[in-house]
Amino acid sequence: MSGDAQISRLKPGRRTDIRRENERAILEAAEKVFAEAGFGGATMQLIADMAGLPKANLHYYFATKEDLYRRVVQQIFEIWLDAASSFDDAPGPVEGIGAYIDAKMDISRTHPHGSKVWASEVMHGAPVIQDYLETTLRDWTDGRIAVIQRWIDEGKMAPINPRHMLYMLWATTQHYADFGHQIQTLNDGKPLSDKQWREAKASVRDMVLRGIGAI
Amino acid sequence: MSGDAQISRLKPGRRTDIRRENERAILEAAEKVFAEAGFGGATMQLIADMAGLPKANLHYYFATKEDLYRRVVQQIFEIWLDAASSFDDAPGPVEGIGAYIDAKMDISRTHPHGSKVWASEVMHGAPVIQDYLETTLRDWTDGRIAVIQRWIDEGKMAPINPRHMLYMLWATTQHYADFGHQIQTLNDGKPLSDKQWREAKASVRDMVLRGIGAI
């Protein structure tokens, strides 16, 4: 994951920059292609074309198609985990869950491709990130359920089932990324405007917070 | 779509039965394979094996892979449209939306594969059912939004945005099918029991109905 910080650090180095830039371009292109075509439908040639590199060059940086795919999936998972920090250090559900919804809605807008790749991965049985689900995600989920249960016990929200609340939250926020095309079609074929996104965020936040009796 | 009701109807006919049974077996296998591997990852050979037929026989009933895929997508869409009738003839949101949630949750349990195929299709830009989104789905959505708006005007629920309420409803109910694997992993690797499904349905219904101020 991270272990190359010793060799030749006199200058930022053009060589290092080349590697970093090419890997970034490949990952960006791969995220888009995997999202739009799925793992099976994506081709290394298409990713290469979109990244502006010859196909053989992709295999210089990423050994196999699966390695590249794995990196893309890990990327969105880490982004989501970072956003989850909104949950901590909150005095109650209105602040904690409200901030979490805002963060996840923002990610759905800024990283729609990653969200789709994750959804596709899970739908296909999570062949490459099953261990993440069983360790990191499970631990995170259990921790937040405990926090929510405490808020319930303190009378700060209705006695709902915390687990199903999390599912509703995940489902609703990610829906704006995963089903973005359907939403756009129902919006006269135009992407949601800034104003419409603000209304979407406010609607989701209000409905969820009212649904769990926090407001 | 439907136009063979004239020729040779003396008996139910073994030939007709063969065709119906084979098409059914192929569609069932295809739904599963498309859901688990995506359109690009699915192979006609795999579908044939699962249906218990030689591959060449698939092309006798369905000309191309895309034709077969199209039929699978149309199937789940019609099932959802049928369930949407729960919405009509309801005196208020508690009955109408409550029944709709129940129906969609039941479908997520009984037809998880179809739901995944639909999700995958939409995520990839709806290449084969774009016209359905622009016609049937749009009309249906506009109609229900009008009903919901009427309920709001009659003071039967809070003045939420009907469109975003529908999105939350679709997202949450279909999440139990599309992300069933993730839910199962977080349930100690075991599928939801009958009791857990009842609790899921009740949780979703309660949170949504409370979220829109109907209870």
Next chain:
DNA sequence: ATTCTTGTTGACCGATTGGTCAGGTTGTGT
């Protein structure tokens, strides 16, 4: 019994795929 339609299938084909590799170029340290 003969004819015709429907259903069945192994063998095959062109196209595309992920991945390899040899031989090249470019930048870096000495």
Next chain:
DNA sequence: ACACAACCTGACCAATCGGTCAACAAGAAT
């Protein structure tokens, strides 16, 4: 100037794919 490592890439390959086809088997109609 030299050597070395990192980077680049056209050409190539075995495997797999969707789809075709000719030959055949089985019911139905006459």
